[in-house]
Amino acid sequence: MFDFSPSVEQQEMIRKATTFMEEYVYPHEKYMVPHRGLPDEYLKPLQEKVKELGLWAGHLPKEYGGMGNGFVTLGLLSEVIGRSPIAPYIFGSMAPDAGNGEILVHAATPAQKEKYLVPLANGDIRSCFAMTEPEVSGSDPRTLQATAVEEEDCWVINGHKWFTTGALGSSFSIVMAVTDQDAHPHKKTSLFIVDNDNPGFEIVREVPVIGDHFAGGHCEVRYTDCRIPKENLLGERGDGFKLAQLRLGPGRITHAMRWLGVCHRSMELMIDYALKRETRGKKLSEFQSIQNFIADSAAETQAARLMTLQAAWRLDQGDEARKEISLIKFYGAKVLHDVIDRAIQVHGALGVTGDTPLEGFYREARTARIYDGPDEVHRFVVARTLIKAYEKGEELY
Numbered sequence: 248m249f250d251f252s253p254s255v256e257q258q259e260m261i262r263k264a265t266t267f268m269e270e271y272v273y274p275h276e277k278y279m280v281p282h283r284g285l286p287d288e289y290l291k292p293l294q295e296k297v298k299e300l301g302l303w304a305g306h307l308p309k310e311y312g313g314m315g316n317g318f319v320t321l322g323l324l325s326e327v328i329g330r331s332p333i334a335p336y337i338f339g340s341m342a343p344d345a346g347n348g349e350i351l352v353h354a355a356t357p358a359q360k361e362k363y364l365v366p367l368a369n370g371d372i373r374s375c376f377a378m379t380e381p382e383v384s385g386s387d388p389r390t391l392q393a394t395a396v397e398e399e400d401c402w403v404i405n406g407h408k409w410f411t412t413g414a415l416g417s418s419f420s421i422v423m424a425v426t427d428q429d430a431h432p433h434k435k436t437s438l439f440i441v442d443n444d445n446p447g448f449e450i451v452r453e454v455p456v457i458g459d460h461f462a463g464g465h466c467e468v469r470y471t472d473c474r475i476p477k478e479n480l481l482g483e484r485g486d487g488f489k490l491a492q493l494r495l496g497p498g499r500i501t502h503a504m505r506w507l508g509v510c511h512r513s514m515e516l517m518i519d520y521a522l523k524r525e526t527r528g529k530k531l532s533e534f535q536s537i538q539n540f541i542a543d544s545a546a547e548t549q550a551a552r553l554m555t556l557q558a559a560w561r562l563d564q565g566d567e568a569r570k571e572i573s574l575i576k577f578y579g580a581k582v583l584h585d586v587i588d589r590a591i592q593v594h595g596a597l598g599v600t601g602d603t604p605l606e607g608f609y610r611e612a613r614t615a616r617i618y619d620g621p622d623e624v625h626r627f628v629v630a631r632t633l634i635k636a637y638e639k640g641e642e643l644y
Contacts, residue, residue: 267297276333379410403474
């Protein structure tokens, strides 16, 4: 039997989160600073309120102060949180900290967890993840050039990274570097924890990018003879690719559900304005073209929502759900863009001003087709998986 209704516990979670968004989050959006997020004098008290509600860090186990729920529950919460660009920070589930936290839960030693995971999970510090390099394709981590060489008492990292999100103001970075050049492509790299006060760590610049909702910028960084203790290896040597994948799958679920929150809010703004605005003697809501905008947006959003929840459910069953996650990554990003675009069109010139959140949503939406894997790569993953399944006589869905 198929049951699409949320549990009593999930309904209560959604109710509490929705009420909190209306009472505290939306009113604080006006204080957001571009590329820096919500200032601490506003952010920290709101984070404490979220913790008191039991809605903090939905991606983390309870032993680290999180909610300890499955991916479906995390997705449902992310859908509510996604309605505002500042909410993920307020609820303690913003990338890259969320993904780094998940890696530390699975791969860190007890000492690493105490030093890095505990303060990160509590929201006391921020982190960044350094993988993408300007010299090679960001969609293929097998081609990375950064190296980590083992010496008698330390690791020495040399590498050039960029789009290291959140680097400004972060306390540490998780760095992906080549440790065995001749190993299998998926075993060449390892992950390392680098304290960002290390003299070998340098933020070259904050890369100017479209959009302004991420705190800490998207930075170009260099690791130059960056010497770190041997115990700062994260997981096993050669596990870099595997651990990076560990953070990307769940992260894409969270992204896709947050995008749905943006879609819902954009649709509400579109309908509300269409009911108020008049032209040629009629309300916008009476024109068929506007009705088509609303209907198409509803259909696409619902389709993306069901696809995303199915992928989350498969993860909860222990399935890697790679095909399903790739499907929602490229389809959800397109729906996000199209729904916001229609909402802006209904608002006319008002839609491209800062008087509504739509123009900010729109700028951020364009990057959704690139980060965590470009559309083309995810389409390739889906097509390749389906072709192989068909050749083997397996079910396609």
